[in-house]
């Protein structure tokens with residue numbers, strides 16, 4: 271059943287509505303668990319759209335196996351999604367810096383508060399992001415170390431390749447995930463794929479993971495696939511950041527997800543005006559290239575990739 | 587005066603990104619003044635340009651006191667200004683949310699780091715900045731409630747208001763906050779406008795900086811009799827909010843006095859010109875801020891009042 275969770279009138283003959291679809295078992299019981307699938311906080315990240323679609327298709331095919339509540343929130347920032355805008359258009363604000371919001375605040379804070387109110391109390395929330403338009407990511411879950419104990423066991427069931435436990439940061443306290451995690455509703459932040467595109471393989475992988483989680487939570491009685499055992503990184507030194515030494519056109523040479531040897535070529539920063547190579551980007555250590563630059567134009571400092579060191583990956 | 591490049595980054599097809607500074611005097615790092623950090627902060631650059639000119643004159647007249655160094659950086663973001671985009675051209679990040687920066691990090695972190703290395707270590711830091719909502723302000727000085735910038739010192743600018751801002755999580759990466767972390771007393775100056783030049787507002791901003799530097803014994807300048815600034819916590823301001831979206835019709839101006847029950851603004855239906863909402867003043871107060879765009883959204887604090 272589609273429901274509007276919060277709405278506000280816009281100046282010229284339009285209403286902004288944030289909607290969810292609630293799927294319930296045909297014969298609901300009194301004490302059901304609830305999973306919420308959230309995406310579209312960043313309007314230019316679309317990987318989660320496919321997951322919302324695909325997950326519901328599969329649930330409806332075997333509806334008899336559903337034994338809990340599934341809430342699907344595909345568009346937390348509807349104006350952004352419909353206008354190819356990452357933030358909230360007109361406000362030029364990153365929606366993921368507005369939480370927990372404020373019912374008495376401005377329009378964006380009001381919407382954020384409505385979202386938190388509706389999602390709060392879920393037994394598990396999956397907040398699906400798709401990196402941004404610059405970088406492609408392997409399916410991963412990012413966890414603030416403050417919430418590690420509760421979230422890592424859930425994340426292990428979600429069929430991702432990588433769990434990245436990162437340090438706490440004040441700036442991140444205004445994210446959707448932090449707001450809910452710090453008030454007792456567990457949220458797993460998934461990052462996968464790339465902005466403005468759909469990567470079906472990743473979407474299907476996560477859908478399998480969500481079914482597995484639902485089964486473990488008692489929301490799904492049907493068969494599920496065996497999930498991947500993710501690499502977990504807790505040490506900041508496990509990850510190497512590759513920032514551009516100069517501006518130019520980045521042309522990748524390595525495959526995303528490749529297990530690289532130290533010194534192997536990842537890509538070149540080039541100067542199309544003179545036809546020259548400005549810098550060769552090489553792996554500083556053995557490891558897995560879990561992030562790679564997608565958008566070719568780089569400034570000095572732009573991130574071109576991230577490597578998870580071989581020791582942390584645990585492969586031979 | 588010594589004009590020099592504070593930070594430079596090579597562009598792919600654009601000219602280099604340059605942050606240019608103007609230094610006056612020698613000795614103790616007394617005060618650093620920073621102008622625009624966003625692409626639409628035109629008034630903020632303009633205020634600094636007037637200060638650059640003024641300090642040149644003061645220096646020639648021997649009115650910058652011995653042992654004091656002043657640094658003025660009119661803009662730390664010319665790239666965004668030249669393409670009329672508020673944030674960083676490639677990735678839309680805000681340099682004023684990247685401090686203290688990181689020299690091995692992403693582009694705007696590197697810019698913040700490169701600039702911060704040059705502008706830290708001063709006794710006082712003054713930043714011309716802007717509010718993210720479009721509107722007309724009473725000119726004021728803002729300080730953070732955490733840190734050691736004092737309201738009484740902020741009063742030396744001679745602006746009508748000193749606002750004490752409660753620190754929010756996202757403030758911790760601003761220049762003002764980080765200046766304080768590294769022992770610089772930081773003041774954010776809000777003049778009347780952002781995207782348009784207001785001559786009176788910029789003149790007032792220049793005088794306020796002169797007042798402050800004179801009070802601190804950095805320049806020779808006869809400060810006129812100043813009114814005592816009103817010190818207000820931002821959380822004590824009275825916000826008047828719309829409950830409807832539509833055309834915004836203000837009935838008052840920033841700086842004006844209003845009484846309880848006075849109509850402050852109307853919201854009109856954009857197709858039928860009917861008044862769909864009238865906003866009334868809940869208190870006797872001064873108008874500190876008023877929205878200045880023709881359209882407004884619902885739930886917007888279009889007017890802020892101080893009692």
Ligand SMILES: [Zn+2]
Pocket residue numbers: 311312315399400401
């Ligand atoms: Zn995102």
